[in-house]
Amino acid sequence: MGNNDKKIITISREFGSGGRLIGKRLAEKLDVPFYDKQLLDRIAEESGFSKEMIKGAEMKAKNSFLYSLASAMGTSENGPESLSLNERFFLAQFDTIRRIADEGSCVIVGRCSDYVLRGLPEASHIFIYAEEKDKIKRAVQEYGIPEDEARKLMRDTDKARANYYAYHTGRKWGEHVNYSLSIDSGYIEIEDIVDLIVQYTKVRRFSQA
């Protein structure tokens, strides 16, 4: 597939909304690689956190809130060694996502991928969410989480996601302006959402107008 046909979909999602499954099935139907947190983490680890890679990623990430903060604190001037392990890992993932996007069409779930690939014409960012009752139902029925734990786990996970997103991007997680499509998965079957998104990728513009 030539670069002109490149279509990258990022999926950001609330815990229990089925977002990861939607992403996985979408990648299967589009016949493109699928990258979730596990895979992105592994690739970032295997890249070895090389200084050159982190410095390169740091320059690309310079508009993010984290690096405004790091600059204000003077840490970026001291070089990548002075960043915390978390911050270096975020940079490694940032770089991983950029390199994945360079390679071709794919589906990426989470890890602030919508922010990393913001403004890239070949990328479309989708947000999957649901009402609490639907997310708890999925957590109990699909993930096997006990009901009395599901609500707390759901809230803690999404709170952590929102904080992680805000810290690394300076934006508000879930806000419609970050995405080109947001879907409540509580009223529609997973496979039907996947088919809708496949349809969307056929008619949406993925290049500079």
Place this chain on the structure above:
Amino acid sequence: MGNNDKKIITISREFGSGGRLIGKRLAEKLDVPFYDKQLLDRIAEESGFSKEMIKGAEMKAKNSFLYSLASAMGTSENGPESLSLNERFFLAQFDTIRRIADEGSCVIVGRCSDYVLRGLPEASHIFIYAEEKDKIKRAVQEYGIPEDEARKLMRDTDKARANYYAYHTGRKWGEHVNYSLSIDSGYIEIEDIVDLIVQYTKVRRFSQA
């Protein structure tokens, strides 16, 4: 069409996003009545602001912020005559939208219709938005608004919409939780958005699960 097949779509939209046109074309394709601001205003006016109607609507609207405010100020205890003309008109529209929803399937644009019909299983609420450049382009090319005026008109209109919505509903206009689908219309043709929504209405659940 029996009541079990009733499907109501409300469209909330940013100025210049094409939301009204999407609603109109959607109603045509679904072969259902289409209600926009003009029509809703006329129906509300023709209803004559009867005291009985306003009182009935007032009771249904009792959860809205407006009526918490009115109650706190003591105005609702004095009866509908003590409400301002704007408040009475909102109540007339509230009642109009409820009655339209009782009648059958339809598409309704704006007027806080998503809030009025919140929780109604037969209703699905959609938000249409776009980036500023796309909205200005539409305002200039489709609405014939001079470019130097388009930006200000766009911002003023959406600011008024957001304030109207907040005042009458206590919620934040545009927030994903208010809707089951949000679409950026800047990357996709109007007819393709309409077809996507038609597809959505075929697979989305419109009844109590």
